[in-house]
Amino acid sequence: MNASSNGQGAEKAIIVVGLGKQYHIGVQEARHDTLLKSAGAWLASPVNNFRRLRRLSAVDEGEAADVIWALRDVSFTIDRGEVVGIIGRNGAGKSTLLKILSRITPPSAGRVILNGRVSSLLEVGTGFHPELTGRENVYLNGTILGMRKGEVDRKFDEIVAFAEVEKFIDTPVKRYSSGMRMRLAFAVSAHLQSDILLVDEVLAVGDAAFQEKCLNKMEGVTRVGRTVLLVSHNMQVIQRLCNRAILMQKGRLTAEGAPSAIVGRYLNDALAATTLEPVELGQQVRMNRLTVTQDDIPAGEYLDSGRPFEVHVHYDILEPVRNLLLGFNVVAGDGIALFRTYDMLTYGLGERAPGPYESVFQLPGGLLPAGQYFFEVVVGIHRLRWLSKGDIRLRLNLGGARETDVDFPGVVSPVGSWTVHHNGDAAGEHV
Amino acid sequence: MKSEQIVIEPVRGWQVIDWRELRDYRDLFRFLVDRDIKVLYKQTVLGFGWAILRPVLSMVIFTIIFGNLAQVDSDGVPYAIFSYVALVPWLYFSTALSASALSLVNNTEMLTKIYFPRLVFPMTPVFSKLVDFAISFVIVFVLMAWFRIMPTARMIFLPLLVALMMLTAAGMGLWFAAMSVKYRDVKHAMPFLTQILMYAAPVVWSGTLIAERFGEIGRILFGLYPMVGVIEGFRSALLDTGPMPWDMILIGTFSAAVMFVTGLFYFRRMEATFADVA
Numbered sequence: 001m002n003a004s005s006n007g008q009g010a011e012k013a014i015i016v017v018g019l020g021k022q023y024h025i026g027v028q029e030a031r032h033d034t035l036l037k038s039a040g041a042w043l044a045s046p047v048n049n050f051r052r053l054r055r056l057s058a059v060d061e062g063e064a065a066d067v068i069w070a071l072r073d074v075s076f077t078i079d080r081g082e083v084v085g086i087i088g089r090n091g092a093g094k095s096t097l098l099k100i101l102s103r104i105t106p107p108s109a110g111r112v113i114l115n116g117r118v119s120s121l122l123e124v125g126t127g128f129h130p131e132l133t134g135r136e137n138v139y140l141n142g143t144i145l146g147m148r149k150g151e152v153d154r155k156f157d158e159i160v161a162f163a164e165v166e167k168f169i170d171t172p173v174k175r176y177s178s179g180m181r182m183r184l185a186f187a188v189s190a191h192l193q194s195d196i197l198l199v200d201e202v203l204a205v206g207d208a209a210f211q212e213k214c215l216n217k218m219e220g221v222t223r224v225g226r227t228v229l230l231v232s233h234n235m236q237v238i239q240r241l242c243n244r245a246i247l248m249q250k251g252r253l254t255a256e257g258a259p260s261a262i263v264g265r266y267l268n269d270a271l272a273a274t275t276l277e278p279v280e281l282g283q284q285v286r287m288n289r290l291t292v293t294q295d296d297i298p299a300g301e302y303l304d305s306g307r308p309f310e311v312h313v314h315y316d317i318l319e320p321v322r323n324l325l326l327g328f329n330v331v332a333g334d335g336i337a338l339f340r341t342y343d344m345l346t347y348g349l350g351e352r353a354p355g356p357y358e359s360v361f362q363l364p365g366g367l368l369p370a371g372q373y374f375f376e377v378v379v380g381i382h383r384l385r386w387l388s389k390g391d392i393r394l395r396l397n398l399g400g401a402r403e404t405d406v407d408f409p410g411v412v413s414p415v416g417s418w419t420v421h422h423n424g425d426a427a428g429e430h431v
Numbered sequence: 432m433k434s435e436q437i438v439i440e441p442v443r444g445w446q447v448i449d450w451r452e453l454r455d456y457r458d459l460f461r462f463l464v465d466r467d468i469k470v471l472y473k474q475t476v477l478g479f480g481w482a483i484l485r486p487v488l489s490m491v492i493f494t495i496i497f498g499n500l501a502q503v504d505s506d507g508v509p510y511a512i513f514s515y516v517a518l519v520p521w522l523y524f525s526t527a528l529s530a531s532a533l534s535l536v537n538n539t540e541m542l543t544k545i546y547f548p549r550l551v552f553p554m555t556p557v558f559s560k561l562v563d564f565a566i567s568f569v570i571v572f573v574l575m576a577w578f579r580i581m582p583t584a585r586m587i588f589l590p591l592l593v594a595l596m597m598l599t600a601a602g603m604g605l606w607f608a609a610m611s612v613k614y615r616d617v618k619h620a621m622p623f624l625t626q627i628l629m630y631a632a633p634v635v636w637s638g639t640l641i642a643e644r645f646g647e648i649g650r651i652l653f654g655l656y657p658m659v660g661v662i663e664g665f666r667s668a669l670l671d672t673g674p675m676p677w678d679m680i681l682i683g684t685f686s687a688a689v690m691f692v693t694g695l696f697y698f699r700r701m702e703a704t705f706a707d708v709a
Contacts, residue, residue: 053613102546103546104542107441111438113439114439122545126544129466131469132466132469132470140466144545146456147458148458
C-alpha cells in the first residue's frame with residue numbers, strides 16, 4: 001500500500017533500540033500451618049506488606065525470583081508512512097510495547113525515538129463521563145487524547161457526522177445505547193491529527209457496518225502518509241491494513257516481514273497431529289503425543305465438522321501431582337479464542353499417580369462451522385503455575401457439513417432444533 | 432504540523448517538571464475542571480444548593496454543640512457567624528484535599544490507558560472546588576447583614592488567603608495522591624485525617640486560644656499549619672476579631688510552599704510507576 005515511501009530515504013518515524021520492560025510480580029505468600037504462626041504473620045503483615053508494595057516499583061538489575069521481563073531486547077525501525085501490525089499470543093509483550101511507545105509506562109531498558117506527534121488509541125472512550133452530553137464528552141475526550149480545543153472545534157461536525165449521533169449530541173451519554181457510545185468514542189479517536197498513531201484492538205467496536213466504516217477510515221488514515229502501529233488478534237485486519245508485520249513471542253521480536261508471511265508463520269506455529277516430540281513440562285508432566293480420531297478411526301488434519309471427533313492427549317505423570325489442569329484453548333483460524341476446556345471437568349483435581357495417561361476430549365458434531373482451528377494445549381497446576389500455555393498447538397481443518405449453498409455466518413454453528421408451525425392449517429410439523 | 436521528537440528512556444530518580452508539556456495540555460485541564468463542576472451535582476434535587484446547605488448545616492450543629500452547650504469562646508462575635516466564616520475555607524480545603532489525594536486511585540482506568548501529564552489529576556480539584564467555595568462565601572455576607580457586622584478594609588487581603596488555601600490543598604494533595612497509588616491505605620485514612628486536621632485548625636475554637644495556652648512560640652509553631660493563618664485571617668478580615676495574623680500567614684505560606692514544591696518533585700518521582708502498580 002505505502003511501499004513507495006520505502007527506499008526514498010524517508011525519515012524514520014519510530015526507532016526502537018534494545019527495549020526492555022520488567023515487572024515485579026509479588027512474591028508468593030508463605031503458608032502457615034498453625035494458628036499461632038498465622039497470628040504472628042498477621043501482626044507482622046503491615047511490615048511485610050510495606051516491603052512488598054515498595055518492591056513493586058523497584059528496578060532490579062539482577063534476576064530476582066519475582067521479576068519477569070514482559071519485553072526484552074526489542075529493536076526495530078518504522079519508516080514514515082508505514083503501517084505495521086504487531087501480532088503474537090497473549091502475553092507476548094504487544095500491549096506492553098504500545099504502552100511504552102505511548103508513554104503510559106517507562107521502559108526498564110533501551111530507548112525509543114518518535115519523530116512526530118504521537119497519539120494512541122489503546123482503548124476507545126477513556127474518560128467518557130456518563131453524565132455529560134455527547135458534545136461535552138467529545139471535547140473532554142479530544143483533549144484527553146492530546147488535541148487542543150481549537151482542533152476539536154474544527155473537527156467537531158465531522159466527528160458527530162461520522163458517529164451518526166447528530167440528533168443526540170446534547171443528550172447525556174448515559175442515555176446513549178452502548179453502540180452509539182462506542183461510535184462516538186471511536187469517531188473522536190479517528191479524527192486525531194497526529195503523525196504517528198498507535199492502535200490496540202480498538203477496531204472491534206460496533207456492528208458489522210460500523211466496523212467496515214472504521215476500517216475504511218483507517219485505510220484513509222494510512223493513505224495520507226501517517227505512520228500506524230497496530231496491535232490486533234484479527235489477522236484479516238492485519239493483512240488488509242498493514243504493509244509490514246512484526247511477530248512477538250515471549251517478550252521478544254522473533255520475525256518481521258510481509259504481513260501474509262508473518263501471519264502465516266504465526267498461525268502455522270502449530271503442529272500437525274503426529275509431529276509432536278515428547279516434551280517435559282516442569283517436573284511433573286511429559287507430553288508424548290497428540291492424536292485425533294473420528295468415528296474411532298485415526299484421523300489427520302482434515303475432519304468432518306458435522307460429526308463428533310476426539311483429540312487424545314497422551315502423557316506421562318512423572319511424580320504425584322494434585323490440582324492438575326490439562327486441556328485445550330480452542331481458537332478459530334483468525335485468532336479468535338472460542339473456549340477453553342479441562343479434563344478436570346470429569347477427572348477432578350485429586351492426586352494423579354505417576355504413570356502413563358490418555359485424556360480424550362470429544363467435540364460434538366455440528367458445533368463449529370467449517371474452517372481452520374487450533375487446539376492449544378494448556379497444562380497447569382491450579383492456583384500455582386502454568387506448565388504450558390498455548391505453546392503446543394494442533395491445527396485442524398473442519399470440512400463443511402451442511403450440503404447447501406446457504407450462508408451461516410458466526411463463530412459457532414450448533415444444529416439446535418427448529419420447529420415450524422404453519423398456523424391456520426390443519427397441522428404440519430417439521431423438525 | 433510542526434515536527435517534534437520524543438525520546439523515551441528508562442527513568443530513575445528525580446525528574447524535572449515539564450512546564451512546556453503542561454502548557455500544551457492546558458485545554459484538557461480546563462475541560463477536566465469543567466467536568467468536575469458540571470458532574471458534581473448532576474441528578475440531585477438541590478443541585479448547587481448543597482454548596483450552601485453543607486456549611487450551613489455544619490454551622491447549625493457547631494453552634495448548638497460548641498456555641499451553646501460547651502460555651503466555646505468566639506472572640507466576641509455570634510458563634511454562628513464565627514464558625515461559618517471558618518467553615519467556608521475549611522470545607523473547601525477538606526474537599527479539595529480529599530479529591531486531590533484520591534484523584535489517581537479513582538482514575539486508574541485513565542491512568543493505565545492513556546498518557547497525559549499526571550499532574551493534571553491532583554490539580555483539578557484544587558480549582559473545581561472553588562465553585563462551591565464561592566457559592567458558600569456569598570452566605571457570609573447574608574449572615575453579616577443579619578448580625579449587622581461590617582466587614583473591615585482588610586478584606587482586600589482575602590484573595591491572598593484564598594491563594595494560600597489553594598496552595599496548601601495542592602501541596603498536601605500532591606503528596607497523598609503520589610502515595611495513594613502504591614499504598615491504598617491513603618484511601619482509608621483520608622476521612623479520618625481530614626477530621627483530625629479540622630480539629631487541629633481553629634474552626635470550632637478561636638485562634639486566640641493558641642497564644643493563651645502555648646505562648647508566642649506555640650503561635651509560631653501552629654502557624655506552620657497554613658490553614659490556621661487562613662482561617663484566622665478570614666475572621667480578622669470579615670469579623671474584625673483582631674489584626675491580620677501576618678506572622679502566622681507568613682509562616683504558613685512558607686510551609687505551604689515547601690509542601691507544594693516537595694510534593695511536585697515527589698509526585699514526579701513516583702509518576703513513572705503509576706501505570707505499573709495502579
